[in-house]
Amino acid sequence: MTNGYWRRAFPIYVMIVPGLLFFIVFKYVPMFGIAVAFMDYSPFKGVFGSPWVGLEHFQRLFAERTFWTLLRNTLMLNLLDIVFYFPAPILVALLLNEVRLAWFKRTVQTVLYAPNFISWVVIVGITVQLFATGSGAINELLASWDFDRIELMTDPRYFRWVWLVQNIWQGAGWGAIIFLAALASVDPTLYEAAEMDGANRWRRLWHITLPALRGAIVILFILRLGHIMDLGFEHVFLLQNPMNQDVSEVFETFIYKVGLNQGDYSFSTAVGLFKSVVGLTMVLLANALAKRAGEEGVF
Amino acid sequence: MKKILFATTAFCLTVVAATGCARNEAGSGSDASSSAGGGPGDHAEKIKIEMMAASWTGGGWPDNNHPVIQYINEKFNVDLQIQWVPNANFAEKLNVVAASGKMPDAIRLDSGMFLKWLNEGVFLDLEPYLSQYPRLQNVAKPEEWALLNPQGKIYGIPIYETAQNNVYVRADWLESLGIPMPNPDEFTIDKFYEIAKAFTTQDPDKNGKDDTFGFSALGNSLQLGDLQLLAAFGLANGWKEENGKLIPMETQTDEWIRFLTFMRKAYEEGVLDKDFITNTNFNTKYAEGKVGFAMDMHYQFSQQTNQQLQSITPNARFVELAPPIGPDGSRGTRTPTSGMLKLVLNKNIDEKKRQRMLEMFDWWVSPEGEDIIKNGIEGVHYRKKPDGTYEMTEALKAEGEGRQSLLWNWMLRGNTNTFNIYKWSDPKWAQGMEQSIENAKKYPYKNASDGYLIASETFTKQGKALSDKFLQSVLEIIAGRKPVESIRDTIDEWKKNGGDKIIEEVNAAYQAKSNS
Amino acid sequence: MSKRATGADRILDVLVYIALLAGTAAALFPILYVLAISFSTEKEYLTRGFYLIPRQLTMDGYMYLTAHPGFKNAFRNAVVISAVGTLINMTLTTLMAYGLSKPWLRGRSVLNFLVVFTMLFSGGMIPTYLVVNGLGLIDSFWALWLSSAVIAFNLIVMRSFFKTIPVELEESARIDGCGEWRLLVTIIIPLSLPALATFTLFYLVSNWNSYFSAILYLNDNRLMPLQVFLRQMLIEEDPSISNASTMQYRYTPAAKMAAIIITAAPLLIVYPFLQKHFNKGVLLGSVKG
Secondary structure, three states: OHHHHHHHHHHHHHHHHHHHHHHHHHHHHHHHHHHHHHEOOOOOOHHHHOOEOOOHHHHHHHHOOOHHHHHHHHHHHHHHHHHHHOHHHHHHHHHHHOOOOHHHHHHHHHHHHHHHHOOHHHHHHHHHHHHOOOOOHHHHHHHHOOOOOOOOOOOHHHHHHHHHHHHHHHHHHHHHHHHHHHHHOOOHHHHHHHHHOOOOHHHHHHHHHHHHHHHHHHHHHHHHHHOOOOOOHHHHHHHOOHHHHHHHOOHHHHHHHHOHHHOOHHHHHHHHHHHHHHHHHHHHHHHHHHHHOOOOOOO | OHHHHHHHHHHHHHHHHHHHHHHHHHHHHOOOOOOOOOOOOOOOOOEEEEEEEEEOOOOOOOOOOOHHHHHHHHHHOEEEEEEEEEHHHHHHHHHHHHHOOOOOOEEEEOHHHHHHHHHHOOEOOOOOOHHHOHHHHOOOOHHHHHOOOOOOOOOOEEOOOOOOEEEEEEHHHHHHHOOOOOOHHHOEHHHHHHHHHHHHHOOOOOOOOOOOEOEOOOOOOOOOOOHHHHHHOOOOOOEEEEOOEEEEHHHOHHHHHHHHHHHHHHHHOOOEOOOHHHOOOOHHHHHHOOEOEEEEEHHHHHHHHHHHHHHHOOOOOEEEOOOOEOOOOOOOOOEOOOOOOEEEEEOOOOHHHHHHHHHHHHHHOOHHHHHHHHHOOEOOOEEEOOOOOEEEOHHHHHHOOOHHHHHHHHHOOOOOOOOOOOOOOOHHHHHHHHHHHHHHHOOOOEOOOOOOHHHOHHHHHHHHHHHHHHHHHHHHHHOOOOOHHHHHHHHHHHHHHHHHHHHHHHHHHHHHHHHO | OOOOOOHHHHHHHHHHHHHHHHHHHHHHHHHHHHHHHHOEOHHHHHHOOOOOOOOOEOOHHHHHHHHOOOHHHHHHHHHHHHHHHHHHHHHHHHHHHHHHOOOOOOOHHHHHHHHHHHHHOOOOHHHHHHHHHHOOOOOOHHHHHHHOOOOHHHHHHHHHHHHOOOHHHHHHHHHOOOOHHHHHHHHHHHHOHHHHHHHHHHHHHHHHOOOHHHHHHOOOHHHOOHHHHHHHHHOOOOHHHOOHHHOOOOOOHHHHHHHHHHHHHHHHHHHHHHHHHHHHHHHOOOOOO
16 A cells, blocks of 8 residues: 555655655765765866876776785784784673673773774884884893793784784774664563573573674774775784785875875776776675575665 | 654754854954064065975974964964974875965975975076075075975075984993993993993892893894994994995994894893883883983984983983994984975965065074074063073973974074973073083084985985895894804895895986086 | 562683773773873883873873963863854754655665765865855855764764654654654654764764864865874974974873873763663663662
8 A cells, every 4th residue: 555655754855855855965966076086086187178088997906916915914913903904893782781780891992992082093003113123122021031021013924913913902892882872772580580591601602692783883883895995094004014015015105105195086986996996896796695594684 | 753864964963054154153263353563575465385394292282373383483483384294294284285286385304305306397496596585595504405306496495404312321320339420432332332231130120030131122123223322333324435435234244243243142141121122112112111221303302201210210310421442433413414304495485475485584594583483482482580580381281382483493493402401491401402412513423424325216216125125134243043144145135136226226327426 | 579589590600701801901091001101200101111190290181281372272172163063963863864764755765875876985075175164164164064064974874763763653653643743753752862863972072073174175274173182293294304493392102192082072971871771771680779
């Protein structure tokens, strides 16, 4: 009965309209800018006046000597991130969930969430200071115990792990918030009932807690995959130095060196487009898989 | 729940209204339309002038009501609107401003951006008008005016720069080790190393710990932050001219081998700071008091680093020396090419505005202009003491010396060597400052490719990546992970992967310019 | 008496507490260091290595920043931007997320895809600027409020939260003759407080920290929010360009660290107020507290 449907649906559509307008005006209208990836763009000639160069920028990108290095580095970091960093906030949320003491839980939460506000400049700066080969506190300690000094910042072997640990440090507490919110919606009586029925901690975890988080985890995971080619520029840039650049050079830093400073806007748009296409493919795949497994996808 | 919603909405509407009102008020506030005299020309009409410049550490002024701006506004009957954009985001902001067609009336540009937009037809050609503004015209030599410009046209006011860096040494350490201050004319690279080694091994700060070293370096640039050392070994400051051609430092094999042998030895023996690879700037290193030799400019040491040191060790001080003399007699200190930075004017300004702006700039770079723009306003930033000398006001002291001269430092300045010398500066110190510039002039060390390098497309596309790879080798060699001879391979690689093309393109531009 | 505290349970408890304490310590360490420096004299910073408690306390860093002309203004700008911005954000996002959460809504797949697509593809900085400019929003806080009115990520996750609300509620409400709006306001929202609190926090933080948008869309320095103001003090610009043409003022370490603390503090203060909403499950599984 279409009439009934519209009566029900009309207010819903009205609710959606303001947000939708935003997306149309500020996200879709500017999308004409993607065409810049196929042009030799000059801000003075504008999008409609700049000459068309077709796939030239992409050819340049793929012909780039370091392209595969960039790809490898980007994927390696993102892989590490997905395997180790992604579960960290979930773990934190689960741990916090097991805590009974209200004041302890609240305090720990606030402290764990604080690192999110420390900028990368400071985090990297402190790390450099602590691990300075000559005079860093940690290395001094190691030397006094007769261990070899660790060249944390310049040895390429450490780069990915330093990046990862810093990420976890900064983001685990903050990321846990979403999961905590999901857990807060769980009816407490479910736990009580389960206990009455003799379920131990692990079974309660498996049957109540985790299912409550499942929806959020799936959505976040799919979205995470969409960003498989993206890395925060500032963090990598600060950790990068000529000694570790073989593993630390990623697309974002590459563009920075090659392009934007000189105003090579078109090239960086092309690289961005490339990354977006890969990300979209991943999202489509992951979403289809999720739906196949009976989960709600992102669309 | 409803009450909260209502209250919040009401609150927000008020806030929005207040914000809107605040903006309007602020906008119409600066309407000081007193027709001040001063200067020739008809000042009857108040003209709005928008200027944009990059801001550095400390940021720009929070608003356009700064006393210096107000002074200029009154003097020339203008409404100066300065936009300060943090340097890290300057290129991006320029791009959007250009794309939206709302270019400011004047922008300070570096050579890269300048060349990129040179042919877009957005800069005002100043050539026809310069003769009317003699003070402005004399702010730079003709070749500096012409630098980077196409033949016959002048698209920007050059910003004056001069060599100011030098090598400095911890005089108190020399004293405590009984080493006499070296004579600049006998200060060879071997003497440098000898003293640096003494600093490392003989515990000059007498604290019983083996924690000092001779000199440091930077790990983020091919020049390692130690240009004076490169100069001593004959390596070019980027590029040098030889037999009418420009050759880059990356191809100077023999010089590199000598230099790297030296640096590697220094690293091994601890004379070179082992943590230099992660250094991106020197200031903290110097201030921590562990380094014996330093290279920077006089203001840095006399006003900042020495103060920091003295809070730790009372008589610690860095004293100016001279760049070390290399085995073949070469020495040099960083010499910028004046005129690489430009203040460009927007082509689309009308005649009245153009006249007013040029008039303003003409005064700006003159001694009268310098007096105001560099020192600030008497009574606000400094005051006269009974004995005739000057001192800073408390307000300026609290904010920081130099915060009043942002327009001088970051926008446009005259060609005097009185950087950071203010009315209230100690005359002896001021003399030391100017002397240090004279000293630095004795050891010129220019980058011969200034103005030509940007013409190379290969350099724009691959230059940084190539030099990063080169730097990686250099660092590995110095740190002892690769043999010194491997630099030959590195050089070959550099040339093969684009270096040769860059050399070709740069020389083409150089020849074209020399022939014209 | 319904709790059997087994040995295994106790050990697990201890492990949980230890793990969390370790995490807290790790999180706290560097923050305490930053705090310590913000109260330290420069001399101490330069001579001591790593320390958590300064031997000599000074308020100079904080005094300098708060007395600096422009600080108060920047702070006020940040408050205005955050308060109004978050309100706009939450209104638009909540409405749209709720709307898209209705499983019977036609066209929702398409709309959802459109939203996700914008997370991956973007027109870029210049075209977006042109749109903002074309709407006449440049140099006004509206540029910030409107250009980031909805963060797609927040929308998608909030939508999935709304989906967890049992369908029976909607049915029974409809039977009672309740319209969609009343349903939303009187029933859904109170039930979704954890999610709403979460995203209010996210938006608040995002607005409070806005830096790049501010630089891009605001020309007048008087409108600059706190982050822009303070970042300029932290970033020591490339010294290879350090000749007098770019004479830079040097800030004491205390001032730099104080800048960080000042920026982070308001958010840390706000957090507990929102926190109580996503802590409803605190008393889970425990009768004796």
